Amino acid sequence: MSPGKRTIVRVWAVVPLVAVLAALGWAGFAPLDVPSRDELFEIPKGTYARRMAGDKVEILPSRIRLTLGLNDVLLLRNLDDVPQVFGPTIMMPGQSFRLPFEKAAEYQFACTAHASGQMTIVVEEEPVMPWSRIHWRLREWRENRTR
């Protein structure tokens, strides 16, 4: 192989590495962005009737993850025909409950929309360091794919 061709091959070999580094740089340093601070979950119409009929299907995730400064507000809507108890409150049909979080912690709530009757909200600190931002983006990407 001529020296000119060898140089071209070396340059092409470096391109993927540069691309990976650029992607990591972006993921680690670019500001995190979410469409809304509200993480919305709806209790669909007929939930109570299904539960009474013995249907144990999970309508809401039993574990919800929120991130301070990004999506740190839990917004629940009761679209069912009967009142639903979510942790700290009772929600009438058609009512919404908007609960902001300001402290990172794991919160356990009772929830009648769950077969287990229990719901966990995990509130995490805002990812500030590059590595934690990369980790956050990767997890969001994975979760969005499985939704």
Add this chain to the structure above:
Amino acid sequence: MRRSILAALLSATAMLANAAMPAATDALKAGVLTPVMAAPALKLQGSDGKPLDLERFRGKVVLLAFGFSNCGEVCPITLATLAGARKKLAADAVNVQVVYVTVDPERDDAAQMRKFLGSFDPTFIGGVGTRGEIEAAEKNFGISSTKTVNADGSYNIGHSSSIYMIDRAGGLRAVMPYGHTVDEFVHDLKILLRQ
């Protein structure tokens, strides 16, 4: 003349901007219910010897919670927090009423609740009644309480620990989960008292 017109224009612009933008300070720390609906019915006996219903406190902001006088942890912390908030509100505290409903009607009568609540703030009013009346109140507010009997026959009660915030018009506005500070209550109470 020009200066006064300019000042008036600036002042009007600032007022319009304030009116158009929801002030960040107006966001409650508590969880907010929308649309606002009337608080569920509460028909009990008060620890002050009078019938207890929420209509009695129309015009005041009511902080309503459930607990019991033998509670070792959650209730004392909640009541101390609410007492601290009233103290911080100073003169405005007269427009805030704390109502604490027992989940242990077998042990908590009016005298017991008066003694227990009075150790935190003498203005607090307890809600007592028969087992059936208490269960009706719990159901109306979505409260759960579970009795655990110990080997020696004594018992403890696990119960919902949130504080309902009822506005001056009797609307159930917000719910503060357990664990919030005096300052967070003061923040929200000031907003509710302005309305």
